[in-house]
Amino acid sequence: MQIKKLAFWGLFFLTITVLLFFSVVPHFLAPFAQKKIIENARKLTGLEEFNLKVETISLFGAGIGNITTGRSVSADSVFCNYSPASIKNKHVDSITVSGLHIRGILQNSAIVFQDFPLPPADSRFQEREKKSNHEKYKNIDPDITNDASQNSDDSYDNLLLTLFKTPEDLQRFSRILKFLPPSIFIKHSVFSLKSPGQTLEIPFDIVCRIQQKHAGTILLTLTIFPFAQPIKIDIEADLERGLRNISMVAHNIDISQFNTLLSLVVPDVKLIGRSDVAVNMENDNSRLWHMTLSRLSLDRPLKLDLNNFVSHIKVDSLTNFQNLDVNGEFNLYYNHSLSHPDSMPPFKTAFDFKADRKKMWHAGLKVMSDISGKFSLPSPFHLTSLESPVFSLDCSGKETTGRASLSCDLKGAFFKDGSQALSIEKVKVKGEGSFDLSQKETVASLGFEVDLGKLSAEADDKVELKLPAVRVPGKITLDKKFVPAIKLNVKASDGTVASRAFGFKLKGLDFDLPFNYGTGKGGKGFLNVKGINLENSKGVDKKYHDLGSLGIIVEQTGQRSFELKGGLGVKGLKSSGKKGKSGNTILFESKMELMHETGLEIDALYTIDDLHLTDEIVGKSSLSTWAGSIEDFDFGLSFSSLGKITFKDNRLVNSLEVKLDDGNFAINEKNIKINGIRSSISFEDLPIVRSVPGQILTIDRISLNDILISDLKLRYTLESMSALLLENLEFQWCSGKVTTESMRISTEKKEYHLNLFCDRLSLSSILHELGAFRAEGEGSLNGRIPISYVDGNISFDNGFLYSTPGKGGIIRISKTDILTAGIPMDTPQFAQIDLAREALKNYQYDWARLGFNTESDELVVKMEFDGKPKDLLPFVYKKEVGGFVRVDSSNPGSNFQGINLSVNLRLPFNKVLKFGNRLNTLFKTGD
Secondary structure (H helix, E strand, O other), X not given: OHHHHHHHHHHHHHHHHHHHHHHHHHHHHHHHHHHHHHHHHHHHHOOOOOEEEEEEXXXXXXXXXXXXXXXXXXXXXXXXXXXXXXXXXXXXXXXXEEOOEEEEEEEOOEEEOOOOOOOOHHHHOOHHHHHHHHHHHOOOOHHHHHHHHHHOOOOOOOHHHHHOOOHHHHHHHHHHHHHOOOEEEEEEEEEEEEEOOEEEEEEEEEEEEEEOOXXXXXXXXXXXXXXXXXXXXEEEEEOOOEEEEEEEXXXXXXXXXXXXXXXXXXXXXXXXXXXXXXXXXXXXXXXXXXXXXXEEEEEEOOOEEEEEEEEEEEEEEOOEEEEEEEEEEEEEEEXXXXXXXXXXXXXXXXXXXXXXXOOEEEEEEEEEXXXXXXXXXXXXXXXXXXXXXXXXXXXXXXXXXXXXXXXXXXXXXXXXXXXXXXXXXXXXXXXEEEEXXXXXXXXXXXXXXXXXXXXXXXXXXXXEEEEEEEEEEEEXXXXXXXXXXXXXXXEEEEEEEEEOXXXXXXXXXXXXXXXXXXXXXXXXXXXXEEEEEEEOOOOOOOOEEEEEEEEEEEEEOOOOEEEEEEEEEEOOOOOOOOOOOOOOEEEEEEEEEEEOEOEOEEEEEEEXXXXXXXXXXXXXXXXXXXXXXXXXXXXXXXXXXXXXXXXXXXXXXXXXXXXXXXXXXXXXXXXXXXEEEEEEEEEEEEOOOOEOOOEEEEEEEEEEOOEEEEEEEEEEEEEEOOEEEEEEEEEEEOOEEEEEOOEEEEOOOOEEEEXXXXXXXXXXXXXXXXXXXXXEEOOEEEEEEEEEXXXXXXXXXXXXXXXXXXXXXXXXXXXXXXXXXXXXXXXXXXXXXXXXXXXXXOEEEEEEEEEEEEEXXXXXXXXXXXXXXXXXXXXXXXXXXXXXXXXXOOOOOEOOOOEEEEEEEEEEHHHHOOOOOEHHHOOOOOO
16 A cells, blocks of 8 residues: 555656656757757858747747848748657658748849848859869768769759759758758748839748658749739759759739839830739759740730740750740730720731850741731721731841841731721831840841832721822831830822812822931921812812922921921912012921820921912912902902811811901902901811801901991801801991891802891981982981892892981982982972972981882882971972972972971992892802
8 A cells, every 4th residue: 555655656746847847948948949049050051140039849849939031031930840759850840930021122133132142153153163063062962962963964954953053052951951841831921022112022821841751852832922913833853853843823813913013124014914824844854844824915015915825945954044945826916806806816926036055046936817808996997907917027146146137018908997998008028137235325226118009098088198109118226225216218109189078189299208216306308299289160070270289398306396398389379478488389387296195196387477369469370260250350368377287096186277467359340349358267177167166357348339338347157168157247337337147158058138237327328328319417227127138139128227216317418310210290299209309408307217128120218207398498389289389489489397208219239239139140250
């Protein structure tokens, strides 16, 4: 019994002692282990700033925190899992790293880690050092290197012998490998890359498995999450044969998320869309690699889609690219047409690149398609037809020098967008060039010539362009920063531009237009038109007459700016303006700016300054066609113009403002005179003829026989070549004001009705300007005169003017013989009219009214007055006659206390207006 007691208490105290040992000893062991780990790690890696803190140690694991190499690598915690058996074998079962943060800096297009400086390149890659070190490797660790030395050759196919250039490097790695656990897990980690202006962070996880029993086989699974896009990388390697297999897979990743990283290298490139990516090395052969890409969409600088990208890469080894052979193929879609099934078919693209140990290389690219037919494209051309395009680029050279050639062969192209169409007979491009990247200024140049053959274009079924031959010679150069500079000339001759809608034809179109990009100022070119023909007749047999010619000098004054100077030569025309000169040429200047931020933009200004036309110039020039049958006329007019042409968002806008001044016109045989014509008319979207609303035309004076009109002001809108909207019209007539309401005039309309609203017109002036009497006196009339124009005939319909109620006046009318003309003297009617004539010689009226009507070709003016004569009238009343009869001077006559007068005055229009009733014959030019 006593023995059992002793055994129990002995076991109890032994257990307590063991527990106390394992509870207390770790607290004393942790600082010692921490010191030893830091010393060995610094000695093994050479990192003087390496540090950590051992937080826990137990029988089955140890926890380490605050690990850092200095400035490049840090980790929140590292936990080592082990067992007594693994500790006995000097191994741990697994290591779990959490919160690993790797920091790199982008310098000169290379990633630099401050704690791990790279040795100089000349000491790392000298062939002599390679061979001498290779011999030293044999004595380091036979178990690791013997097989490798037997299988390797001068090209260093073994990855490890390539990575570690000194015996010390491989010695360190072999020592580290022996202590690495079979499994290493790295979680919640980040790789950050700092560049000027921004810092890029990429989360990642790593699973690494090391199989020590199979000659140091390493299985590495790396999962990274750049911009929340998972990418999985699997690596298998061992110390005998180096890399055995590498594969990288990413499914449905958003490529646009990588634009931030891409901008660090190529800032002008923008990717969009999603894709599947796969990269793998052929098993046990680090010489051959394969890469596939389901889709790559480029949004800038060009809108392209790459589909089914497959590439094969053959190298000497993973780190030796002296002998390199790359080839592949993909489908190329223009303008994201991959997303539009009915759009342009793809271009099949093949590429290759080869390089050898002698630093000779060759690169080729070939793009071709079996396109033959019509298809749709996004704006600006929705319907397109191409014929079997083929493009090839071939380059070869040694090191950084070589030659390049390119060619493009397109049998034909047709583009259409609605009513706009462009047809090109062919596109043949030939180019030859050379490059030398060691040069300080120009590193590459390529001369080329483009032959387009026949070219035709049509816009809105109104304007048609035809060019029998178009050539574009040019040259492209690159500077040391690979910034391109382009010089080219667009040349054509004997072309035509015609418009049935606008009635003109340009013949003998020749041009040589310069275009330089990236070189500042460019050269000079020209644009000439030998004949400007305008239509001067209508019907089936249209006739054209030669207006003159056009000559323009085109000079590129800046990167995107052009200056145009030229002249329009009109036969028989003389310019007397500030910028004109004696002769038949109207000079003009224009400036144009091409922008690229939002596509092609053009802003051009053109002016014609102070051109003066006279009847002599018009009569002797081709403009005389419009003078028609008018023989004796006087004409004078000064005009200037300011125009602006803009092209933006694939839309052409041509605005023009024309100013007319000092205009005079007279037809002497008709006694028509118009003086002081002034107007300004603005167009915003030529060639559509529609002016801005509210244009103003003013005329100082118009005289039609005895009718005088002054201060005419017309507000109008030119709606088209055949329609004019008269918004309102006002003018001064007979010392009063006349206004009208709006009216639309159209060539298709044969009937018009217009009301003249008269305000305070002088009665005596009205009677005088009608051409019937000589009148004077006071008093004014108001009212409305309706005028109708039907089939070329003017008529008045119940027009009336009346005096203001309660305001009379005095009227004195002489030479009134017209009132009794044609009436027999011995009739009562004659006596009544004769009495009215005498009364109107000095008549004080209380109210007056004039009526206007038309009967046939006569204007009937009904004059009504209520008042009394101011003088005695030489008339007395006789019962036997039943009326008043005229008496001689021996009889004082009668004093009329009140008399109501009503007289009809009939005047032929050719008496009043002097040019007849049919206005449509006034400017008739004949058929």
